[in-house]
Structure formats: structure tokens, C-alpha cells
Amino acid sequence: METHDVLRLAQPPLKRFAPGALLGLASALCAVALLATAAYLITKAAEQPPILYLGMAMVGVRAFALGRAGFRYADRLASHDAAFRTLRDLRVGVFERLVPLAPDGLAGTRRGDLLSRLVGDVDELQNLPLRVVSPLVISGSVAVLSVVTVTLILPAAGLALALTLLMAFALGTWAQTRVAGRAERGLAPLRGAFTDRVIDLLASLDVLIAYGALEERLAGLDEADRRLTAAVTRQSVGVGVTSAVTLLLAGIASVLALVLGIPALGQGDLNGPALAVVVLVPLAVFEVVGMVPLALGAWRQVRSSAERVASAVPDARPAEIPADVPGIGTDRPAGVSLPGPAILELVNVSARWPNAAVDALENVSFTVSAGDRILIEGPSGSGKTTLAHVLVRFLEHSGEYRLGGVDVHSLAPDEVRRIVGLNEQTPYLFDDSIRQNLLFARDTATDADLEAVLQRVGLADWTRSRGGLDAPVGERGALVSGGQAQRLALARSLLADFPVLVLDEPTANVDPEFADSLIRDILDAAAGDFDSRAVIVISHTPVPADLISQRIRLKARVRREAGETGRPAGDARGSTGPGRP
Amino acid sequence: MKPLDKRLLKYAGAARAFLFTGALLGLALTILVVAFCFLLSQIVVRAIAGDSLDSLMPMLAGLAGVIVLRSIVTWLLDWTSARAGAVVKSQLRRRLLSAIAALGPGWLSRRNATGVATVAGTGLDSLDSYFSRYLPQLILTVIATPIIVLVILFSDLPSGISVLVTLPIIPVFMVLIGWATQTMQRRQWDSLQRLSTGFLDVVGGLATLKLFGRQHRQAARITSITEGYRRETMSVLRVSFLSGFALELAASLAVALVAVSVGIRLIDGSLGLSVGLFVLLLAPEAFLPLRGVGTQFHNAAEGVAASEHVFEILDEAERMPALAPPAAGSPGRDVPTGRLQPAGRLILHDVGVEYAGVPAVSGFTGSFAAGSLSVITGASGAGKSSLIAAMLGFVSHSGLIALDSVPVAAAGGSGTDWVAWTGQRPGLVSGTVLENITLGSGVVDRSLAIRALALASAAEIELDLPLGAAGSGLSGGQAQRIGIARAVYRSLARGCPVIILDEPTSALDSATESSVIDGLKELVRTGRIVILVSHRPGVIAAADARLTVNAPIGVGI
Known part of the structure; x- marks a missing residue:
């Protein structure tokens, strides 16, 4: 502008x-x-x-x-x-x-x-x-x-x-x-x-x-x-x-x-x-x-x-950001169908952030089938979050990325995001009640649906102790700890019922002592009764082996310049975001 | 809101000094204003009476002189008040930071750190307009308004009375309106708060909205939020603008009343034109400072609110029972740096920590042998961090913590010379990596710092890499390893026999973790006592000993 x-x-x-x-x-x-x-x-x-x-x-x-x-x-x-x-x-x-x-x-x-x-x-x-x-x-x-x-x-x-x-x-x-x-x-x-x-x-x-x-x-x-x-x-x-x-x-x-x-x-x-x-x-x-x-x-x-x-607000959309193509895919009312076992495929996918000189993610290939539990690991700076953003079409990529055999370029990004969901590292909670923070994922959900999903993510007692679904979460989730924020975000994603769910560093803002139990709970709940859902967990900390069906390790990339990573040091600036007790 | 907080004068000496100079300048300014109105009315009246320009020249020169002086004094008042604002802010900030340092990390952890940082950093900037715009007007209200009213009264009693009658309308109205506004705002506070942050919430959550395909409906939501905000705010403004209305009305009505009453008495010849014109010119000047106070009221309220946060903290620091300051140079282990101070055993016997009567740790007993790597585990809330805070002397404790039978509290220097520690948050500061690693060690030894980095599995980090405030510019894992390297450097440079690391590998992958443990084992082999708090299976497996902290009875998790 x-x-x-x-x-x-x-x-x-x-x-x-x-x-x-x-x-x-x-x-x-x-x-x-x-x-x-x-x-x-x-x-x-x-x-x-x-x-x-x-x-x-x-x-x-x-x-x-x-x-x-x-x-x-x-x-x-x-x-x-x-x-x-x-x-x-x-x-x-x-x-x-x-x-x-x-x-x-x-x-x-x-x-x-x-x-x-x-x-x-x-x-x-x-x-x-x-x-x-x-x-x-x-x-x-x-x-x-x-x-x-x-x-x-x-x-x-x-x-x-x-x-x-x-x-x-x-x-x-x-x-x-x-x-x-x-x-x-x-x-x-x-x-x-x-x-x-x-x-x-x-x-x-x-x-x-x-x-x-x-x-x-x-x-x-x-x-x-x-x-x-x-x-x-x-x-x-x-x-x-x-x-x-x-x-x-x-x-x-x-x-x-x-x-x-x-x-x-x-x-x-x-x-x-x-x-x-x-x-x-x-x-x-x-x-x-x-x-x-x-x-x-x-x-x-x-x-x-x-x-x-x-x-x-840049004048023109940077090449690294996918174009919103309204109209494409609207003739398929239910979105893409996901035939066969391989629902998501990446072949030699690379991606870079706008205004960056080098790729943050280079030549990644893997296939995800229904019911898979995939761990993406690698040191910081290896492009894990970049990969997550490529998967939900926040970032443009080179190479091939297919959903149910269809190249994602022929789908509207919104349509891709109906299939692939993402729990961000620091989930954003709106300054509203627990109910409103869940409802926007599926606005037809009844209170019983919401209580059921909270039960699944292990927040039922917590919600009751806070006074029920109308309890506020505070500005930017200030009244909620990092682990609870992750669980709420998961509840949201479960309501939206994504066939593929990406979890970006679910334990990054959680006290170390809670991390293991949280990741176990999350993976259990994400699978739940629907064995067909594929879950991709991104983590730089170890994840118990029994929870995982496939490991993909991203290699460390050349260190980006200081300050360019966009991800501040874990403790920086006394943030009031979720996870600071 | 109190117009002037006494604590401002107590905590900031510069504020007292400013009130004195401000009062002197205000007095000078008042005299000049009266002189200006007097000379101007005299010249006009004499000119109408037929005096020539030449015969009026001396008075005109006097008028010009008064005008120049008046601008200079106005400027001096502005200058000194801006200056005083800066100095007062600096005095308050310094006191505040010393008070925070004295209150300590335990106090800070119970506070919202961002809030405290804002108060100490930019929060006090709202004192600028308090000093440069509000206080001068307040001083003039106290000095100029009474003097000018007195002058009017002495010159022409009826005019003086009409000003005197109109003046009190202002404070009365202001109080009533301020009161009504407050009630209204209190009633609408929640909805106003939500509406004012609503747009931020939508923009901040935009990525989340896109993930759920909800971004397209938000324009309507923003419209309704902003419309709601407009309606609610306008209903408050309709009342709060009344105070400005009252100010202007009183000021201009006084001028009108004076003009009409003077005019009528001029017609019947009971008053001279010179007095009439003089009084007419003076009347608005009596209201000017009051209007200034009124228009700057909101700026001032912000400044006062910001300073109140500061005063609260300062008062708290003053009330704090003086902790016995660590006796500098007390007998004990004040050994030359560099050489390891050999220690046999660190013993904790029946150690307990209480916060406000609630036990956080009770009856912990354990010992750590030289040349061993120990890991402390325990459920969340069991008091591991409190135990470490007790060892470091951040909190007082019962029981005994002793290194080779010498209680560590008496172990010299800053009380923590025997131990090198890093907490769950690495706590890095702005400066280079080297400056962070050698923090507080007195000696800067590059090769030793490189060795410390290598032992912390952070050899790839350059020593001269500059970090931003709170160590920004690093990933969480890098910051964590620099924190470890800093403790290692301290132990190497000052010969600290004990190293305590709280969850040192929480942000590291398992390969890096095991490499960090290898480094620590190397230090263990030199005879040091290394204590880790961790949940990671890799760490627990590598430790020579494992101690478990149990939550005191009655403490829920």
C-alpha cells in the first residue's frame, strides 16, 4: 500500500x-x-x-x-x-x-x-x-x-x-x-x-x-x-x-x-x-x-x-505467498476426495520466506497415509515451521505437493486448509469465552459436542473448575497456561475435523515437566476414535517412540542471520503469552 | 485524581525544585500580563482622547518591552517544566530500578514482567505532558488567577464580582461531569475494553481464522465491533465533553458579562473608559490557566496513573524488611579465582522453604558428592525450583545447606561464589555472546569462553555475535546452551566447585542433549559437583545419582 x-x-x-x-x-x-x-x-x-x-x-x-x-x-x-x-x-x-x-x-x-x-x-x-x-x-x-x-x-x-x-x-x-x-x-x-x-x-x-x-x-x-x-x-x-x-x-x-x-x-x-x-x-x-x-x-x-x-502491507503479493484463487474448486461441493492410502505427498519440496535470500526448506519428500503418526524432527533453523506453513498453504513452494493425488495449485488455499489443519506453536486464543473459542471451528456444535471434545483433550475438569464454557480465556489467552492453550487449540482442530492435522512444536511453551504427558495426551486425543486421521508432529524435543509411526529428520540449514529467524529465544522479552506461569 | 501527588515531591527532589522556580516564573508572568493589559488599554484610551503617536511613543516602547519579556518568561516556564519532567522521570526510574533489584527476582516473578518493564521504560513518558503542559497551568491557576481577580476587584468592583461569580462554576461543573463520566465508564468498562481490543484480536488471530476458513466473515465483525465502539464511546464523550463546554462557557460568559456591565456604566458616565477596557482585557486572562488545566486534564491523569504504579513499587520496597545484605568479604571461601576450590560434599539437611506461610519444600535431605553428576526429579509443584532458590540464597530457608560442613550462607562474596547456576530461562542480556558468557566473572578470557561453549555443545556459536535485549536473535536451544556455557565459564574462571542447572536441555534435541551431558561429565571428572533438575530420560540415565523432591503434604499439584 x-x-x-x-x-x-x-x-x-x-x-x-x-x-x-x-x-x-x-x-x-x-x-x-x-x-x-x-x-x-x-x-x-x-x-x-x-x-x-x-x-x-x-x-x-x-x-x-x-x-x-x-x-x-x-x-x-x-x-x-x-x-x-x-x-x-x-x-x-x-x-x-x-x-x-x-x-x-x-x-x-x-x-x-x-x-x-x-x-x-x-x-x-x-x-x-x-x-x-x-x-x-x-x-x-x-x-x-x-x-x-x-x-x-x-x-x-x-x-x-x-x-x-x-x-x-x-x-x-x-x-x-x-x-x-x-x-x-x-x-x-x-x-x-x-x-x-x-x-x-x-x-x-x-x-x-x-x-x-x-x-x-x-x-x-x-x-x-x-x-x-x-x-x-x-x-x-x-x-x-x-x-x-x-x-x-x-x-x-x-x-x-x-x-x-x-x-x-x-x-x-x-x-x-x-x-x-x-x-x-x-x-x-x-x-x-x-x-x-x-x-x-x-x-x-x-x-x-x-x-x-x-x-x-506490501503493494503486491510476494511470490512466496500463494495466490488466493477463489472459484477454483467450488464446483466440487465437498472439497477433494481423498482416495487411496497416500493422502498427502511431498516430492522435492523447497520453500523460502518473503525477502529471504535462501530457502528455509530444501528438497523434502515424504508421503502421508491415513492413520499415520509422523514426527518431523531437526534442530532449530532446519525449516520445521516453514514446512508447516507450506502444508497449510501460508507459504508457496517449489516441487510437488499433492493432496489426494491433486496438485494443490489447482485448489483454492481455503480448500487445502479444509483438509490440512495446523496447531500453531503459540495457539492464538481470542479474548472471549471458552465456548466462542471453540465454536468458530464448527459453529453448529452443541454444548454437548463442546463438552465431549474438551473431555477428549483432558480439559473437562479444568473447564468445570473455571466455571464452565462461558469462562473467559483472557486477552491473548492470558488466563490460560501454555499446555491448556495447546489442548484448547487441539479441541478446536478436532471440532473442525481435519483429515490431516499438523502440530507445530506443541510443547514449545510448556513447562518441561509437563511436556511428555502433554504430547502423549495430544497424540492420543488426535487419534481418538478416528483412526483415519493423519497427524504430523513437529518437534525439536524427543517424542516417545511408541507414539510415532514414521520419523523424518530435517537437516540443519545454514544459520540464518541473527534476528531473521522470527522466532525469538524461548525466554525473550517476558512475553505474557500462554505458557508463562 | 489528586492534582499533585505528595509522593512525587517525596521521591523526586527535582519536582520540589521545579515547583519553586515555576512559582517564581508564574508570578513574573502574571505581573507581565497585568502590565500588558494596563499599557494596551491606556494607549488605546489616550489615543482616542487625542494624544499623538509621538507623545505615546514611550508607552508603546514599554508595551513592546513587556511583550518581549512575556514571551521570554513563557518560554522559560516551558523550558524549565520540560526539563523538570525529564529529570524527575530519571530520578523516579533510577529509584524504581533499584527498588526492583532490592525486591528481588522472587517478587518480580509474582508480577507481570511486561507491565513492570513498561512502567520503568516508556510508561513514565506520560509524565512529560504532566510536567510540560499540566503543572505550569496548575501553578498559574494557583498564582495568576487570584492575583488577576484581585486586580479586577480593585479596579472595578462589579466586574470583579461577575468574574468571582462565574469562576466557581468551572470546578463545580468539572467535578460533577468527571463524576458522571466515571460512573458511565465504569458501567461500560467491560464492553468498552472488549470493543477497543476487538480489532487487535481479529488481526492478531488472522492466521488462526485463515486456518479455519473464517477470514471472509471478519469484515462484518470488524464493522460491528467498531460501530459498537463508536456508539459506546460517543455516549461517554457526550458527557465528558461537557466539561470543556462548561470551561468555555464560563470564560466567554464572564467576558460578555463584564463587557455589558462596563458598557452600561460607561454610558451613564459612572466609569472611565481606561478602567473599563483594562478590566475587559484582564477578564479572559483569569480563566486562561483554568482552561489549560481542563484541557490537559486527561494527559495529566495518564501521567499520574503511571507515576502511581511507580510509587506503589517504591512504597513496597520501603516497607520491605531490610534483608541482611550479604556481608561482602566475610570470612570464608574468598580464594583467588581460577583454581578450583576443592569441595568434598554438599549437604542439604531438613531443608524447608515457605512462601507466606505455605510450605513449598519441607524436610528435604540429600547430599551431593564431589565428582558426581546428580539429577533432581519430582512432580510439578513439588518444589524443585524453590529448593534451588534456597541454595542460591534467593529465598530464606529452614534447615541446613552446607558445603563441607560450612553453611553456604556464610560462604563468602555475593553469597553465591561457590556455585555456578543457570535457571530454566537462560536469562541472557544484550551484548555479545562473549559478554554473556563472562557475565560477572571479572575476567574475560576468550580461550576459556571457547572451551565453555564447546563443553556446552555450542561450539558453532560465534563469541562476537551481538544479541539484542534479553538475548533476542537466538533460537531457544542456542540461548539455552549459552546459558549452560555461562555457568561452565564461571565455574572454570572462578573455581566454583558446584554447578546447578535447572532443566538445561528442555529445548534441545536428544543428540545435542547427550553431547551437553558429555561436556558436563568432563567437568565432573575435575572433581566438581554437578546438579541438574530434569525430566528427560536421557539426563536421568546419565546421572550418577537421582534425588526426588516430594511435594509437602497438603500441597496439591
């Missing part, structure tokens, strides 16, 4: 945007008119005209006072409502672009925290109409209208106001850009270094104490903090520059109006009330214009969010 596509999605259509912007403009104009009318009222009153003469001004002052607050309230409601409605379209728009690419075609979103950043970025984009476009439109219009009004009263003062406003725009923008730019460039690395050290300290506190390295680490943290704080305090000089400049220019505008207005008053070109208006209007206008630097600051954030969203 291009950045401007993202921004276009984020900006509400004119019909939705206009009411809020117009109400905001009305409120800002009321603010200026309030001060102008009040100044006119007082100076005119000093001439002691009949009171009726000032009736309009008195009504106007009160009306503008009410209008300023009332319009503002209506503006905020209208523009927030518009922003939320646009957020809905934006979220759907981005999501629909994510669907064909997910999960492996999304650049840099394989780690959970990056994915949540993407979502945060999408939501940040609702600030585009609220904090960027609307304030800019409003302050621009107020500035122009005020300049026109003052020019009508005293052309020279109008020109002076226009010039000071332009200077305020230019200087404010320049200062804001410079300060923010310097902060981003200079502070980000220091802040990153500091945060890394904090993570180190917290994740390894026991090790640091046991190794007597705590003092040294705390000293290092102090040093990183000192450097960061020194940089921040150096830059804090620039923080107030924009508002100081705006204030200064507002004052200059009033002084200029006086210098130009007083001679005009003497020559009779101007009367007293008009002078008061010309001198005081700048004060109110600059207050409105003070929104501009803030809007520009918000623009920088919105733009970088839009850029990140755009770069996370």
Missing part, C-alpha cells in the same frame, strides 16, 4: 467531515467576534450614545459567548463521530488487504508486538481529521476572514496582521519541525538503548544477582539514563519556542495596529471603536492560530503511522 492510499482511507469524505469543521469554524469565529464586539461595545459606550444604540452589540456579545462554547461542543461531537465512522471503514479497508497476505506475507509483523503496533497505527490514523485537517482548515479560515475584516477597517493594519500571521505560521512550523526532528533523531537511539537495558535487567534479574553482576548492570543503566536525560534536557530548550514565538507575534501585531491606527485616528480615517477592534482582534486570532503547530506535530505522527501501515 502507498502512504497516500492509507491517508485517503483515513480522511472522512467531505459530507461526513464538513459538519464538524463548519461547527468548529463557527466556534472560532465566535471567539474572535466576542472580543471584537466587546471592544467595540466598550469604546462606543464611552462616547455615551443612547443605550438603544448599543443594543445590538450587547446582544451580540452574549450570543457570541454562548455560540463559542455551544458550537465547540457540537463540533467535538460531530467530528469525533465522523472520525469513528471513518475508523470503521479504515479498519475494514486495511484488514481486507491483510487477509490474502497473512500471516507470512506481512512484512515484519510475525512478532506479536509488531502486529499490535500495526493495529495501534491504524487507530492512530483517526487523528488525521480530528487533530490535523480540522484545526488547519479552521485556523486558516479564521486567519483569512480576520485579515479581510481588519483590512476593511484599516487596510494597512490588515496587511500588518497578514504579515505577522504568515510569520507565525512559518516560524512556528520551522521551530516545531526542527525541535521534533532533532528529538526523533537524537533521542530515539538513546531511548532504545535504555529500554533494552531495562528489559535485560528485569528479564535476567535472578541471573544478574547470582552472577554478582547486578551492581555493574545498574551502573550501566544509570549511565544510559544519564545520557538520555542529558539529551532530553538539552533539547527541552526548544520545547516552548513555538508558543513563545506565537505570543510575541501576537503582541507585535497589536503594537503595529497601534502604530498604524493612531495616526489614522488623528486624521479622522478611523474612529475610536474601530481602533479598539483593530488593536484587539489580533489577540483573539493568534489564540486560534496557536493550534497550527500542534496540528503539524500531530501530522508528523499521523504520517509516520500511515507510513508504517503502508510498509507493513
Whole structure:
């Protein structure tokens, strides 16, 4: 996606945007008119005209006072409502672009925290109409209208106001850009270094104490903090520059109006009330214009969010991601039939991740028959997860991959995934009840079906102790341990009744002491009464031999560069995902 | 929300200093604002009275001077508050990290580590807007608003009274509205929470949805989630925006009231224009800081909430009974590094560990002979990790843990000099592999590190490979073997007679596991005591001795 596509999605259509912007403009104009009318009222009153003469001004002052607050309230409601409605379209728009690419075609979103950043970025984009476009439109219009009004009263003062406003725009923008730019460039690395050290300290506190390295680490943290704080305090000089400049220019505008207005008053070109208006209007206008630097600051954030969203969603589908071919296979209502004993065949299959220079999986061949229990083993980096993703068509492959004798390229990926299921290494649980986490696998299942499947995966007692099917699993399964998450995921896959089920490292996030019993339970349950189901277990830890009918060992590949594996060290970053007790 | 937490002043000295300078600058700014309004109204009134530009020049120059000074003081206030924010954050962060270190790994393990990391890292950043936007306005509310109201009262009593009458509307309204908003949010909290994370949930689970062929229905689901979110949020916003409405209404109504009342008295000649204009200009200035406090309220609330998390931890650390600090250089085994400190036997006698009165280990007795590889097994929850924590001195224990009849608690240095240990999580830190392996050992000996790696079956890992925070960039198995190598290096470099490894091979395949055991056996042959906690059949088969930990009676698994 291009950045401007993202921004276009984020900006509400004119019909939705206009009411809020117009109400905001009305409120800002009321603010200026309030001060102008009040100044006119007082100076005119000093001439002691009949009171009726000032009736309009008195009504106007009160009306503008009410209008300023009332319009503002209506503006905020209208523009927030518009922003939320646009957020809905934006979220759907981005999501629909994510669907064909997910999960492996999304650049840099394989780690959970990056994915949540993407979502945060999408939501940040609702600030585009609220904090960027609307304030800019409003302050621009107020500035122009005020300049026109003052020019009508005293052309020279109008020109002076226009010039000071332009200077305020230019200087404010320049200062804001410079300060923010310097902060981003200079502070980000220091802040990153500091945060890394904090993570180190917290994740390894026991090790640091046991190794007597705590003092040294705390000293290092102090040093990183000192450097960061020194940089921040150096830059804090620039923080107030924009508002100081705006204030200064507002004052200059009033002084200029006086210098130009007083001679005009003497020559009779101007009367007293008009002078008061010309001198005081700048004060109110600059207050409105003070929104501009803030809007520009918000623009920088919105733009970088839009850029990140755009770069996370590639323009074109990478060659490594299978094309979604809707239509293919729809003439076969029940999907592929699986004739004969060999239901899944791989011949010389290789695959690589998008943007990778080398294959992560090379020349793998094997055949799976109904009822097989196949163990795929091999050291880390040998392509085990890559193989799992090839099997469910998340990744494109070279070589031959046939299901029931049919080349998978002639099937829609969705159709392949109706036959081959996958339990991921870290199963994703939705922030919902146990029931909802199971139902989406087969939405016709009754509570009795669900209880039966929970019994099979060994979670019946656990579910009861949690209060039944309506018990929540927590955000990202936070209320569920790694082993329970694996069992729930298995229950889900059993409900979906895949003829071939791939289990990717079922014990990776499970306490070592539970691993053996878990893998035994899982393989028993996966087989269950349906001996025809084939199960492929991927594991780098040993699996008891009696559970396995065939072993396939993947060879270690050339080590990928650090950080490229996408699979962080087992303990990294104190994740709150399932499996951390 | 309290506008200013006393604990902020207690824990961060810079906050006290800032309040003082801030008050001085606020006073200066107030005087300048009054001077500006006075000079401006005087000049306009005299010009209308017929004074020429030349005769008004001195006043105009004075006005210009006031304008320049006012910008400078405003900038100084912004600068000092931004600066104070940075310094206060740094003071709080340092105290926080020392407090966490003092509370120890036992405390940390009962906490959500990500949450603590966020509080210590970026969580406090919300204090930035608290300091740079909210506190200055709060200071001005306390200083500028009363002074300006007094000036108005003295200049023109009726105007002063109309300002005085309107001002209290603001806090009263704010409190009422804030209260209503809170009640409303509490009522809708659960649904708001779910709706706000709903989109993340759909995107995060996209791979899972695709696996089950459910991805095509999700657009409708996102639409309904977001629509629901909009409806619920708008109903909260309708109330919470009322506070902004009240602020603006009070401020602008005060100006209107002053203008009308001044205008009427000008017409009947009971008031001079100079006073009238002066009062009109001053009236909005009385409301300005209050409006600032109102608009920055949400930013401030975030900052206060973040600092509250910090204060909780700091208070907890302060309440903690001071653990006897390990007596540095106490008598015992303070031997030169490098040479193995020969030890005959590690004995545990009737060792018990309790957490808050609940026994985790009770009555464990066992002994480990020099030159032997022992494995500790036991069901989950039986207390194996607690037993090791007791040996390392992380938790207090009853009974005796002694190395050659000397209780290990008195065995010198950091209390753990006799033992090299690695836990279930390797606990790597950012830096090179070499830095990780030589952690805390004082000496960096490359050839020794290469030997340690080889003994941990990790010879293929380069010493100079840089690791990210918490050792990211490695696979689980690689990280685990570096953890083993680190313990081996410590034992070799400092001559620690005991090596304890907790589930060292859980992420390794069986071939690598047996190669690791071979390496450990080599260390056993030098006379070291090697203790492993493991369930792996390969490890148990290779051990010279097997000890079983049984759960204390009454502890369910």
C-alpha cells in the first residue's frame, strides 16, 4: 500500500467531515467576534450614545459567548463521530488487504508486538481529521476572514496582521519541525538503548544477582539514563519556542495596529471603536492560530503511522505467498476426495520466506497415509515451521505437493486448509469465552459436542473448575497456561475435523515437566476414535517412540542471520503469552 | 485524581525544585500580563482622547518591552517544566530500578514482567505532558488567577464580582461531569475494553481464522465491533465533553458579562473608559490557566496513573524488611579465582522453604558428592525450583545447606561464589555472546569462553555475535546452551566447585542433549559437583545419582 492510499482511507469524505469543521469554524469565529464586539461595545459606550444604540452589540456579545462554547461542543461531537465512522471503514479497508497476505506475507509483523503496533497505527490514523485537517482548515479560515475584516477597517493594519500571521505560521512550523526532528533523531537511539537495558535487567534479574553482576548492570543503566536525560534536557530548550514565538507575534501585531491606527485616528480615517477592534482582534486570532503547530506535530505522527501501515502491507503479493484463487474448486461441493492410502505427498519440496535470500526448506519428500503418526524432527533453523506453513498453504513452494493425488495449485488455499489443519506453536486464543473459542471451528456444535471434545483433550475438569464454557480465556489467552492453550487449540482442530492435522512444536511453551504427558495426551486425543486421521508432529524435543509411526529428520540449514529467524529465544522479552506461569 | 501527588515531591527532589522556580516564573508572568493589559488599554484610551503617536511613543516602547519579556518568561516556564519532567522521570526510574533489584527476582516473578518493564521504560513518558503542559497551568491557576481577580476587584468592583461569580462554576461543573463520566465508564468498562481490543484480536488471530476458513466473515465483525465502539464511546464523550463546554462557557460568559456591565456604566458616565477596557482585557486572562488545566486534564491523569504504579513499587520496597545484605568479604571461601576450590560434599539437611506461610519444600535431605553428576526429579509443584532458590540464597530457608560442613550462607562474596547456576530461562542480556558468557566473572578470557561453549555443545556459536535485549536473535536451544556455557565459564574462571542447572536441555534435541551431558561429565571428572533438575530420560540415565523432591503434604499439584 502507498502512504497516500492509507491517508485517503483515513480522511472522512467531505459530507461526513464538513459538519464538524463548519461547527468548529463557527466556534472560532465566535471567539474572535466576542472580543471584537466587546471592544467595540466598550469604546462606543464611552462616547455615551443612547443605550438603544448599543443594543445590538450587547446582544451580540452574549450570543457570541454562548455560540463559542455551544458550537465547540457540537463540533467535538460531530467530528469525533465522523472520525469513528471513518475508523470503521479504515479498519475494514486495511484488514481486507491483510487477509490474502497473512500471516507470512506481512512484512515484519510475525512478532506479536509488531502486529499490535500495526493495529495501534491504524487507530492512530483517526487523528488525521480530528487533530490535523480540522484545526488547519479552521485556523486558516479564521486567519483569512480576520485579515479581510481588519483590512476593511484599516487596510494597512490588515496587511500588518497578514504579515505577522504568515510569520507565525512559518516560524512556528520551522521551530516545531526542527525541535521534533532533532528529538526523533537524537533521542530515539538513546531511548532504545535504555529500554533494552531495562528489559535485560528485569528479564535476567535472578541471573544478574547470582552472577554478582547486578551492581555493574545498574551502573550501566544509570549511565544510559544519564545520557538520555542529558539529551532530553538539552533539547527541552526548544520545547516552548513555538508558543513563545506565537505570543510575541501576537503582541507585535497589536503594537503595529497601534502604530498604524493612531495616526489614522488623528486624521479622522478611523474612529475610536474601530481602533479598539483593530488593536484587539489580533489577540483573539493568534489564540486560534496557536493550534497550527500542534496540528503539524500531530501530522508528523499521523504520517509516520500511515507510513508504517503502508510498509507493513506490501503493494503486491510476494511470490512466496500463494495466490488466493477463489472459484477454483467450488464446483466440487465437498472439497477433494481423498482416495487411496497416500493422502498427502511431498516430492522435492523447497520453500523460502518473503525477502529471504535462501530457502528455509530444501528438497523434502515424504508421503502421508491415513492413520499415520509422523514426527518431523531437526534442530532449530532446519525449516520445521516453514514446512508447516507450506502444508497449510501460508507459504508457496517449489516441487510437488499433492493432496489426494491433486496438485494443490489447482485448489483454492481455503480448500487445502479444509483438509490440512495446523496447531500453531503459540495457539492464538481470542479474548472471549471458552465456548466462542471453540465454536468458530464448527459453529453448529452443541454444548454437548463442546463438552465431549474438551473431555477428549483432558480439559473437562479444568473447564468445570473455571466455571464452565462461558469462562473467559483472557486477552491473548492470558488466563490460560501454555499446555491448556495447546489442548484448547487441539479441541478446536478436532471440532473442525481435519483429515490431516499438523502440530507445530506443541510443547514449545510448556513447562518441561509437563511436556511428555502433554504430547502423549495430544497424540492420543488426535487419534481418538478416528483412526483415519493423519497427524504430523513437529518437534525439536524427543517424542516417545511408541507414539510415532514414521520419523523424518530435517537437516540443519545454514544459520540464518541473527534476528531473521522470527522466532525469538524461548525466554525473550517476558512475553505474557500462554505458557508463562 | 489528586492534582499533585505528595509522593512525587517525596521521591523526586527535582519536582520540589521545579515547583519553586515555576512559582517564581508564574508570578513574573502574571505581573507581565497585568502590565500588558494596563499599557494596551491606556494607549488605546489616550489615543482616542487625542494624544499623538509621538507623545505615546514611550508607552508603546514599554508595551513592546513587556511583550518581549512575556514571551521570554513563557518560554522559560516551558523550558524549565520540560526539563523538570525529564529529570524527575530519571530520578523516579533510577529509584524504581533499584527498588526492583532490592525486591528481588522472587517478587518480580509474582508480577507481570511486561507491565513492570513498561512502567520503568516508556510508561513514565506520560509524565512529560504532566510536567510540560499540566503543572505550569496548575501553578498559574494557583498564582495568576487570584492575583488577576484581585486586580479586577480593585479596579472595578462589579466586574470583579461577575468574574468571582462565574469562576466557581468551572470546578463545580468539572467535578460533577468527571463524576458522571466515571460512573458511565465504569458501567461500560467491560464492553468498552472488549470493543477497543476487538480489532487487535481479529488481526492478531488472522492466521488462526485463515486456518479455519473464517477470514471472509471478519469484515462484518470488524464493522460491528467498531460501530459498537463508536456508539459506546460517543455516549461517554457526550458527557465528558461537557466539561470543556462548561470551561468555555464560563470564560466567554464572564467576558460578555463584564463587557455589558462596563458598557452600561460607561454610558451613564459612572466609569472611565481606561478602567473599563483594562478590566475587559484582564477578564479572559483569569480563566486562561483554568482552561489549560481542563484541557490537559486527561494527559495529566495518564501521567499520574503511571507515576502511581511507580510509587506503589517504591512504597513496597520501603516497607520491605531490610534483608541482611550479604556481608561482602566475610570470612570464608574468598580464594583467588581460577583454581578450583576443592569441595568434598554438599549437604542439604531438613531443608524447608515457605512462601507466606505455605510450605513449598519441607524436610528435604540429600547430599551431593564431589565428582558426581546428580539429577533432581519430582512432580510439578513439588518444589524443585524453590529448593534451588534456597541454595542460591534467593529465598530464606529452614534447615541446613552446607558445603563441607560450612553453611553456604556464610560462604563468602555475593553469597553465591561457590556455585555456578543457570535457571530454566537462560536469562541472557544484550551484548555479545562473549559478554554473556563472562557475565560477572571479572575476567574475560576468550580461550576459556571457547572451551565453555564447546563443553556446552555450542561450539558453532560465534563469541562476537551481538544479541539484542534479553538475548533476542537466538533460537531457544542456542540461548539455552549459552546459558549452560555461562555457568561452565564461571565455574572454570572462578573455581566454583558446584554447578546447578535447572532443566538445561528442555529445548534441545536428544543428540545435542547427550553431547551437553558429555561436556558436563568432563567437568565432573575435575572433581566438581554437578546438579541438574530434569525430566528427560536421557539426563536421568546419565546421572550418577537421582534425588526426588516430594511435594509437602497438603500441597496439591
